[in-house]
Amino acid sequence: MIRHTVLPYLTKGAILFFMLIFIAGCAAKDAQHSSASSSLVKKEQMKKEQMKKEQRKQKEQLLTNAEVSARQYDYQKAINLLGQSDFSKDKDVQSTIHEYKNQEKKLAVWPDNYKIPHLFFHSLIVNPSRAFDGDNKTQGYEDYMVTINEFKKMINQLYERGFVLVNLQDIAKPDKKGKMVYQDIKLPAGKKPLVLSQDDVSYYEYMKNDGFAKNLTLDANGNVTNTYVNEKGESVQGAYDLVPIVDNFVKNHPDFSYKGHKGMIALTGYNGVLGYRTSESDYGPNSENPNPNIKKDQQQAKKVADAMKREGWKFASHTWGHLDAKKVTLCHLEKDTTKWKKEVEPIVGPTDTIIFAFGSDIQDWKPYSNDKYQYLKSQGFHYYANVDATKTYWSQSGPDYYRQARINVDGLRMSEALTGRNNVLKQFFNVNQIFDPLRPAAKKLIH
Ligand SMILES: [Zn+2]
Numbered sequence: 001m002i003r004h005t006v007l008p009y010l011t012k013g014a015i016l017f018f019m020l021i022f023i024a025g026c027a028a029k030d031a032q033h034s035s036a037s038s039s040l041v042k043k044e045q046m047k048k049e050q051m052k053k054e055q056r057k058q059k060e061q062l063l064t065n066a067e068v069s070a071r072q073y074d075y076q077k078a079i080n081l082l083g084q085s086d087f088s089k090d091k092d093v094q095s096t097i098h099e100y101k102n103q104e105k106k107l108a109v110w111p112d113n114y115k116i117p118h119l120f121f122h123s124l125i126v127n128p129s130r131a132f133d134g135d136n137k138t139q140g141y142e143d144y145m146v147t148i149n150e151f152k153k154m155i156n157q158l159y160e161r162g163f164v165l166v167n168l169q170d171i172a173k174p175d176k177k178g179k180m181v182y183q184d185i186k187l188p189a190g191k192k193p194l195v196l197s198q199d200d201v202s203y204y205e206y207m208k209n210d211g212f213a214k215n216l217t218l219d220a221n222g223n224v225t226n227t228y229v230n231e232k233g234e235s236v237q238g239a240y241d242l243v244p245i246v247d248n249f250v251k252n253h254p255d256f257s258y259k260g261h262k263g264m265i266a267l268t269g270y271n272g273v274l275g276y277r278t279s280e281s282d283y284g285p286n287s288e289n290p291n292p293n294i295k296k297d298q299q300q301a302k303k304v305a306d307a308m309k310r311e312g313w314k315f316a317s318h319t320w321g322h323l324d325a326k327k328v329t330l331c332h333l334e335k336d337t338t339k340w341k342k343e344v345e346p347i348v349g350p351t352d353t354i355i356f357a358f359g360s361d362i363q364d365w366k367p368y369s370n371d372k373y374q375y376l377k378s379q380g381f382h383y384y385a386n387v388d389a390t391k392t393y394w395s396q397s398g399p400d401y402y403r404q405a406r407i408n409v410d411g412l413r414m415s416e417a418l419t420g421r422n423n424v425l426k427q428f429f430n431v432n433q434i435f436d437p438l439r440p441a442a443k444k445l446i447h
Pocket of ligand 1: 199322
């Protein structure tokens with residue numbers, strides 16, 4: 001009886017036991033299964049979040065790029081950038097497009113393209129004590145150059161006074177028939193167009209050891225910068241001349257530049273360009289002073305020029321040999337132009353602009369008509385610049401050319417401002433606040 005009664009109990013117990021084990025096993029398997037599927041879900045979620053993050057980043061970058069164009073008064077570019085992107089339906093992007101369309105309506109066409117001043121500079125002095133060391137070049141540097149400290153103050157004041165950098169092509173352009181026509185420059189109230197140029201960016205041989213940059217080059221990120229050989233003889237990289245200084249300034253103040261345009265670099269050829277001894281006639285293997293690295297230097301100079309063009313700089317001829325275009329014969333001008341095209345153009349590309357050396361010009365103020373003009377026109381020159389600091393602006397839009405006068409910003413002009421002999425700089429900046437105390441004339445002129 002006991003056996004009968006115990007056995008079923010045992011059997012029942014065993015069944016229960018096995019059932020429990022079975023249930024436990026299933027639960028474990030379930031748990032295993034669910035943990036596997038939840039990690040899959042998590043992975044999926046992480047992937048989605050990563051994608052969202054990536055998209056957010058792309059959208060932010062897009063909005064940032066569009067904002068730079070908008071701040072540089074190029075609302076069409078900003079709107080196209082946003083409207084043609086993958087985010088064109090995005091709410092933020094849509095509202096930004098709407099905002100830019102409204103801002104664009106507030107721009108007004110600059111009323112008179114005749115009234116646009118043009119300031120020009122030479123290489124900037126990095127170290128005044130080296131430039132003004134009393135040797136026979138000191139006076140020249142004092143007269144024709146500006147120090148970095150002065151230049152930085154100048155662009156700050158130009159910016160504060162509402163000036164915006166435009167290039168000559170923004171002012172006037174040849175139409176399909178070659179007729180030069182004024183272009184609309186659209187700016188908000190209070191902003192004024194200004195042309196900027198820099199001459200002789202060759203870092204000429206004579207300037208060595210006098211406290212100027214050695215060349216324009218590219219930094220590790222491909223940005224335009226300078227090499228400067230300091231007092232200890234060490235080569236350092238940084239913004240030691242006008243181009244990278246303006247680039248940096250526009251990075252921080254995009255609205256100082258109209259559509260990303262910066263200025264014009266007027267180059268001769270006889271000492272090479274941009275600090276590289278690239279001239280075949282002066283540094284080639286058969287020259288008196290051969291440069292063994294000439295090919296490499298030509299390539300490097302081209303890379304720098306390409307980067308400058310991408311950054312909004314344009315190049316102009318300053319004649320190959322720094323000629324006085326008024327004094328030389330037509331034949332000389334022709335030979336010189338051919339040399340510029342042979343040695344400088346392969347590096348900086350073709351140009352339609354000639355900025356005459358010595359502030360010279362090929363003719364007086366009457367519309368161009370002489371044979372020098374006919375020749376230069378046949379060589380593709382449509383823009384001409386001379387120097388005239390007696391007025392704030394002067395230009396002439398001929399039937400097929402645009403000619404503009406420039407004001408030299410240098411020690412001579414600043415000294416004239418400080419002694420009241422010429423007030424042309426007054427509307428651009430306050431020379432009293434700018435004149436470098438390290439200039440030899442500072443004690444006499446600054447009170
Ligand atoms: Zn010059």
